[in-house]
Amino acid sequence: MKILVINGSPKREKSDTMHITHAFLEGMNAAAENDVRVIHAVDQHIEYCTGCFSCMRNGGECVHRDDMRGILEEILNSDLLIWSYPLYCYGMPAPLKALLDRTLPLSSMAMHKVGDRYEHVGQRDFTHLRYVMICGCGFPNSTHNFEPAISQFKLCFPNNHTIITVPESPMFNAPEAVAVTEPRLKKIKEAGRQFAESYTISDDVMQAITSPMIPEDQYAAIVNGTIR
Template sequence: MKILVFNGSPKKDKSDIMHITRAFLAGINEKISPEVKVINVIDSHIEYCRGCFTCKLNGGTCVYDDDMKMILPEIIASDLLIFNFPLYCYGMPAPLKVLVDRTLPLSSMRMKWDGNRYIHVGQADFSHLHYLMICGCGFPNSRNNFEPMVAQFKLLFPQNHTIITVPESPMFNVPEATGVTQPRLELVQKAGKQYAERWEIDDELLREIGSPMIPEETYAAIVNSNAC
């Protein structure tokens, strides 16, 4: 299995979310030995898409000569794309959104009816690809926080997608919180092992991973006590 991780956090390896991703990859490693590449998106030179559609009309070549020229072939060559990022204003951080925008060369101008909507026809075969979203937020719970990003991810990748959301994620970078974060990382590792076995994770396990690690009111009080 070839895994390409897009780390969307500006904090790179020190991000809260990378703790979760590393635990997930550890679970996969219990079953198989994947080839893993991590791209810290903040370090990549990726220009903003200007919507000229040149790529869709000339077979997939973008007018920009930047890092996407190397990233696009790596996407096609992968089996699993992991989008790892903190929730920013109910969506993904800007550098990662720019990268997603610049995947436009992978589709053509042609459209087809697919289920209940029109989609662009791909300029490559994506049937082998699987997509995983790992997203954390600083709120005490998942309600009315992740829904916009979850909806966007499902629209972007309607097939073969899996979504992991984790509230209270800043605690993963707090050594004093290890007593509650370590058990949660163990659940994530279990999820990685399941995923390696069958490309999916039990719904109950996903709900457990997405539940608050400490009571909501306690977490909010801790955050407020440290607020300026």
């Protein structure tokens, strides 16, 4: 399988969330060999979308001459897109949002009704793609935190998507937390293996990897105790 990881964290490989993503990929690779490429959005030259819509009228030709042309081709040539990013203001970091905005050339101005909503008709065929969202946040639970990002992802990629959200993710970069992060990463590897084999993750594994690693009040006290 050809996998494109789009990392939205400005911290690149030092991202808390990338620990989760690498474990997921390790699990996938244990089930089958994959061709994996990682793009750090912050390192790409991506101009902001101006909303001129010329790309939606002229066969996908954007007015900007930047890295998005190559990225779009990489997306279309992949089998799986993994969107890996930390939660910023209940959404994705700005470099990744700029990249997502610039996928507009894949769609045309024409629209059609799908179920109870309208969608743009594609200019390119990307029906083969599957999508995984891996998102971590620094809060001790998921309640009223991930919902906006999840809603956006489901609307952007209504088909063939899998969503993994992990609270307390800064613990993955804390060596003193290895006693709790190591078992969690093993569960995430298991999720990757299951996904590689069936494109699904069992409910018990999903519950295990998306729940807090330590009690919420304990995590909050630790974080608050490190503030200078």
